[in-house]
Every structure is written in C-alpha cells, then in structure tokens.
Amino acid sequence: RESVTPLGISAAAKTTGIEAVPRALESISCVVPCYNEAENLERLLPPLSAALALLAPQWEIVLVDDGSTDATGARMAQWTRQPGVRALQLSRNFGKEAALTAGLQAAAGQVVVMMDADLQHSPAMLDTFVRHWRAGADVVYAVRTHREAESGFKRLGVRWFYGLINGADRFEVPPGAGDFRLMDRKVVTALLALPERNRFMKGLYAWVGFEAVAVPYVPDERAHGQSHFSPLRMIALALDGLTAFTVWPLRAVVALGFALALLAFGYGTYLVVDYLMYGHDVNGWTTIVVSLMFFAGVQLVSLGVVGEYVGRIYGEVKQRPLYVVKRELGRGLQEDA
Numbered sequence: 001r002e003s004v005t006p007l008g009i010s011a012a013a014k015t016t017g018i019e020a021v022p023r024a025l026e027s028i029s030c031v032v033p034c035y036n037e038a039e040n041l042e043r044l045l046p047p048l049s050a051a052l053a054l055l056a057p058q059w060e061i062v063l064v065d066d067g068s069t070d071a072t073g074a075r076m077a078q079w080t081r082q083p084g085v086r087a088l089q090l091s092r093n094f095g096k097e098a099a100l101t102a103g104l105q106a107a108a109g110q111v112v113v114m115m116d117a118d119l120q121h122s123p124a125m126l127d128t129f130v131r132h133w134r135a136g137a138d139v140v141y142a143v144r145t146h147r148e149a150e151s152g153f154k155r156l157g158v159r160w161f162y163g164l165i166n167g168a169d170r171f172e173v174p175p176g177a178g179d180f181r182l183m184d185r186k187v188v189t190a191l192l193a194l195p196e197r198n199r200f201m202k203g204l205y206a207w208v209g210f211e212a213v214a215v216p217y218v219p220d221e222r223a224h225g226q227s228h229f230s231p232l233r234m235i236a237l238a239l240d241g242l243t244a245f246t247v248w249p250l251r252a253v254v255a256l257g258f259a260l261a262l263l264a265f266g267y268g269t270y271l272v273v274d275y276l277m278y279g280h281d282v283n284g285w286t287t288i289v290v291s292l293m294f295f296a297g298v299q300l301v302s303l304g305v306v307g308e309y310v311g312r313i314y315g316e317v318k319q320r321p322l323y324v325v326k327r328e329l330g331r332g333l334q335e336d337a
C-alpha cells in the first residue's frame, strides 16, 4: 500500500534506502488532454510553462486536442509557436482515456506529468511531485481529500465501486486518485506496453505497480465550462473498470443460478410430497406465472452480464487503434534558454 509521507521522504526511500542520493531531473513532459478548453488553455499555459521551466533544464507540454469543436485547436496551434509547447490533434473525440494514452505515447521526458486543462489541477503541485520523485518514488499521484458537494447517492456508488473492484485482486485502486500524477519513464513504458483497448486508467495505474506516493490535494473549481463527465458517463466508466478488472459478475451469476436451482428443487419436493400425502389438486396459477416471469428476468440479466464481457472481447479482438492523430504541431524537448 502506498502511503502519504512528508515532503521529500518517499515511501520508496524509507523502505528500501536505495535512493540515498536524490535523483537529478533532466527532462519533464506534461500531458494535457483538452476537449473544448479554449478559454482554459489561455489561463493554464503561462503558469504551467513557468512551473516546468523551474523544475528541469528540458521540458515540454504535450497538448492533446481530443476532437474539440470550439477554438481549442486554433489556440493550441498558436501556442505551439512557443518553444516547448507541442500539440497532437486527434481526428475526432476519442475520450479522455484515449487522449491521455496519445499524450503518453508522444511524451519524451524522463518523467511525465498528466493534468487536466480546466485548472482543477494546480501547476503549483508539480514541485511537490518532483520532490517525491527525486527522493525515489516512481509514481506520485494526487488524492482528492474531499469530494466536492456530492450527493449521498453518488458517495454510496463510489464506495461500492471501490469495494467491488478491490475485492479480489492483488493490487488496489486507491479511491480519490485520478489522472493527476507524475510517472517515471519506466512506469510510462510499462503502461504503454499494456495492449488492451479498454483503457480504464485508474485500474492500469494500479496494475503496473511501482513505488507510489500519494499527495493529498483539494481540487480547484473548474475555471471555464462544465465537466464532461455526466452521471451516466460515470456509470459507463465504472462498468468499463469492473469488467476490465474483475470477473465477479460472472461468478455472481453462477451463484445465483445455483441458489435458484436449489430453491426450485426444494419447492418441487414440497409439491410432490404435498400431492402424495394430501392429494392436493393442481392449482397455483399465480405461482406459475410469477415464477415464470421471475426466472425469465433472471435469465435475461445473466445473459446481459455475459454479453457485457463478450462485447468487450469483441472490442479487443478488432484491434483497432485507440486513436487517430490528425495533426502534430510544435517541437518538444529542447533546452530552455
């Protein structure tokens, strides 16, 4: 389990002691997925490039335009005239997961940071991230310390989700951790080597392992626009995660089948005994109709659960690329004069 430690003393350094001498940071890449973030880019890029220039002699910002329909593409293109700013424009909207993967694939730095474009992730945190990395951590991730004004319903859903996804495996997906994180080059390599199309990033981060340090933070308000993740999209994302990392729904279906068969057997025995001993006639029309509908429902649900997995297998088997790049602009890592 990762632990939150005071600045500069990473879990890795404490437990292994191998990183007695702090690592020197030569180059850093910052990947920013953008979907209709024109206003936010203007505000994010000046403080972000200033922060990066202080951290390493070589730095780059990799902006990924995830098929924006506003002025994001044009603004990005202007920004790429600045040294250190690169842009990758995808041919359409592929989703944040795919945009992040595109950015990671393009990033060339010794460490890679990922952050949102909407200023919810403060560039001021990068200094803390890098300090943990210098001290030996391979992954430094930010953990939300409080969830902003959420309904009890959503909180319950989130608790269930983490309970279910962490129920079985040898690794744990930490609640509250998102895509705001720093990763060493070897972690990025491991992440990109995972071949699946279903990029449930939170799960993939946890799956690759490495020495990770959590840094608590309170996300800022979104500067402009609205969140792209509606409750429905969150549920779809949770389903992606659960099917990608667990097979318990399939086992639950098996268990349910067994339980119902046992119940039916018991009831059947009772009916036979009842008939033989008391000679009761055939009746119970209601029982038949209700149980017919009940079992038909259970069967359809079970088929649906199996279908979810089959559909995902189909998606993986097609081997389509995760994203298509339309245009690449700007030059990346270079000396910061």
Ligand code: UDP
Residues within 6 Å of the ligand: 032, 033, 034, 035, 036, 037, 066, 093, 094, 095, 096, 099, 115, 116, 117, 118, 120, 222, 226, 227, 228, 229
């Ligand atoms: N994003 C993206 N593609 C999408 C949706 C979102 O690249 O299809 C980007 C978005 O521009 C932002 C980040 O992902 O930089 C996080 O999105 P958002 O702020 O809407 O999510 P939230 O903060 O509510 O989780």
Ligand code: MG
Residues within 6 Å of the ligand: 116, 118, 120, 222, 227
């Ligand atoms: Mg946001």
